[in-house]
Amino acid sequence: MKNQLFYGDNLENLQKFVENESVDLCYIDPPFNSKRNYNQIYNNVGTEDKAQAQAFIDTWTWNIMANEAFLEITNNKNGFYTPQTVILIEGLQKLLGNSPLMAYLVSMAQRISEIYRVLKPTGSFYLHCDPTASHYLKLILDSVFCSRGGVFQNEIAWCYGSGGASKEHFSKKHDVVLFYTKNKIHTFNVNEVREKYSSPHKSMTPKVIGNKSYVKMNPLGRIPFDWWQIPILTNSAKERLGYPTQKPEALLEKIIKVSSNEGDVVLDAYCGCGTTVAVAERLKRSWIGIDITYQSISLIIKRLEDSFGEDFTKDIVDKESKQIIKPANLKLSGVPQDFAAAVALANKEDDRVRKEFEKWFVLSFSDNRAMINEKKGGDDGIDGLAFILDFDEKNQQDLKKIIFSVKSGKTLSTNVIRDLVGTMEREKAVIGYLLTLYPMPNLVKDSGRYGIYQSKMFGHSYPKIEVISVDDFFAGKRLALPTNNSIEVLKKAKIKTKNITGKLDL
Ligand SMILES: C[S@@+](CC[C@H](N)C(=O)[O-])C[C@H]1O[C@@H](n2cnc3c(N)ncnc32)[C@H](O)[C@@H]1O
Numbered sequence: 001m002k003n004q005l006f007y008g009d010n011l012e013n014l015q016k017f018v019e020n021e022s023v024d025l026c027y028i029d030p031p032f033n034s035k036r037n038y039n040q041i042y043n044n045v046g047t048e049d050k051a052q053a054q055a056f057i058d059t060w061t062w063n064i065m066a067n068e069a070f071l072e073i074t075n076n077k078n079g080f081y082t083p084q085t086v087i088l089i090e091g092l093q094k095l096l097g098n099s100p101l102m103a104y105l106v107s108m109a110q111r112i113s114e115i116y117r118v119l120k121p122t123g124s125f126y127l128h129c130d131p132t133a134s135h136y137l138k139l140i141l142d143s144v145f146c147s148r149g150g151v152f153q154n155e156i157a158w159c160y161g162s163g164g165a166s167k168e169h170f171s172k173k174h175d176v177v178l179f180y181t182k183n184k185i186h187t188f189n190v191n192e193v194r195e196k197y198s199s200p201h202k203s204m205t206p207k208v209i210g211n212k213s214y215v216k217m218n219p220l221g222r223i224p225f226d227w228w229q230i231p232i233l234t235n236s237a238k239e240r241l242g243y244p245t246q247k248p249e250a251l252l253e254k255i256i257k258v259s260s261n262e263g264d265v266v267l268d269a270y271c272g273c274g275t276t277v278a279v280a281e282r283l284k285r286s287w288i289g290i291d292i293t294y295q296s297i298s299l300i301i302k303r304l305e306d307s308f309g310e311d312f313t314k315d316i317v318d319k320e321s322k323q324i325i326k327p328a329n330l331k332l333s334g335v336p337q338d339f340a341a342a343v344a345l346a347n348k349e350d351d352r353v354r355k356e357f358e359k360w361f362v363l364s365f366s367d368n369r370a371m372i373n374e375k376k377g378g379d380d381g382i383d384g385l386a387f388i389l390d391f392d393e394k395n396q397q398d399l400k401k402i403i404f405s406v407k408s409g410k411t412l413s414t415n416v417i418r419d420l421v422g423t424m425e426r427e428k429a430v431i432g433y434l435l436t437l438y439p440m441p442n443l444v445k446d447s448g449r450y451g452i453y454q455s456k457m458f459g460h461s462y463p464k465i466e467v468i469s470v471d472d473f474f475a476g477k478r479l480a481l482p483t484n485n486s487i488e489v490l491k492k493a494k495i496k497t498k499n500i501t502g503k504l505d506l
Pocket of ligand 1: 008009010011029030031032243245246247248269270271272273274275276290291292293296
């Protein structure tokens with residue numbers, strides 16, 4: 001099977017495109033905003049710590065979507081949900097009401113049930129969460145898995161040392177990974193993950209009296225405990241790509257090695273910056289990744305290209321015959337491929353994908369070299385930023401700013417260009433791109449009067465303002481500037497090639 005990367009909501013993509021019993025291993029790490037005051041999340045009341053509680057509410061709100069999910073589960077028209085899941089969700093709703101926490105739990109119940117469907121009978125599921133919601137998730141997992149022969153295997157504590165501390169309670173230094181299998185018989189390659197024996201606890205050191213040892217030792221090493229000490233990725237970690245919730249490759253390496261074999265299919269339905277898919281690829285597994293934000297898709301494409309070569313994600317086409325000589329190593333789905341799809345993305349009425357059209361256009365037009373303006377609320381007229389290296393007046397190297405502004409209106413007046421020029425002056429930017437959904441010949445004509453930017457370093461001249469429509473983009477127009485690599489959002493992933501044994505060089 002070819003690797004697949006889906007841009008869009010995981011529920012929809014799992015339902016439409018992933019067949020029953022086709023996946024060997026699934027790992028998910030859904031967003032939760034869990035570093036919150038627990039009582040706020042549970043009670044959804046009070047004034048204390050409002051800002052933090054708000055961040056949770058921003059992510060999970062009881063809205064039409066949550067209500068529909070609740071009704072879908074409790075009505076259970078097609079008998080897709082187990083009776084236990086239906087009763088559990090009804091009961092939790094009585095306890096938690098129509099709260100953000102309940103919105104999170106119905107969303108997870110839908111997706112966990114869908115993941116159960118796609119898992120092979122020998123398949124394994126790892127759900128990454130933390131103690132804020134792990135107890136609720138375990139109830140859901142039990143209702144989906146254990147009610148029909150599935151097995152709760154482990155609650156794995158991923159322990160780490162870095163980060164802050166509080167004087168009110170013990171430092172919270174672990175995440176929870178809940179490990180379930182669809183059946184008693186499942187893949188568990190324990191010899192792939194045996195560890196050298198080095199316990200920090202005296203009580204775990206094997207005591208040898210005479211020829212008897214209190215802890216049975218295997219000359220290969222020990223079967224790992226259910227607590228794993230793996231350092232969290234610090235900002236300076238080599239692996240770090242600048243994605244806030246990026247997980248260490250070592251964590252995924254252990255899971256993938258123990259619960260799948262070469263050639264197996266690994267699924268990550270919340271794949272973020274692609275840790276699971278990158279490790280799966282390196283370990284010679286097939287994979288399916290899904291993410292709802294284009295920034296993630298863009299980062300994953302770049303991560304795969306940096307790790308496995310430029311042509312990993314692209315078809316190699318013979319220039320003369322136009323035939324594909326070497327197909328890309330992945331199938332990308334859900335990314336707009338024509339004007340109609342771009343219009344659909346721009347008009348999507350889904351709060352979770354606010355500004356996705358803008359992000360897709362900026363990142364695709366810049367070949368993933370621009371940065372997205374993350375500012376919430378008003379964006380100051382800036383949707384994306386990139387930098388070009390040039391000389392300043394004193395002939396010193398200097399980074400010059402480029403601004404991207406995206407507009408999806410059907411008619412736009414030249415005021416839009418004037419606003420962009422104003423923003424450029426304020427931001428001291430040298431070039432501005434106006435990216436429009438519809439063709440805007442009036443603006444293209446007007447943009448000419450703003451002149452050119454002359455690069456001293458490269459000797460080229462570029463229009464100061466350029467108007468690019470979605471049609472231009474699909475006709476092959478791309479950012480043609482030598483933008484500076486060193487300050488791109490994505491730090492180049494270390495070039496890693498698959499070696500014969502599939503061993504990682506971490
Ligand atoms: C915590 S991050 C995952 C990080 C990932 N484990 C890594 O190491 O990079 C969660 C991801 O889930 C994605 N996401 C949230 N809701 C989603 C949904 N309904 N469908 C698909 N992806 C979703 C977010 O865009 C985000 O990238």
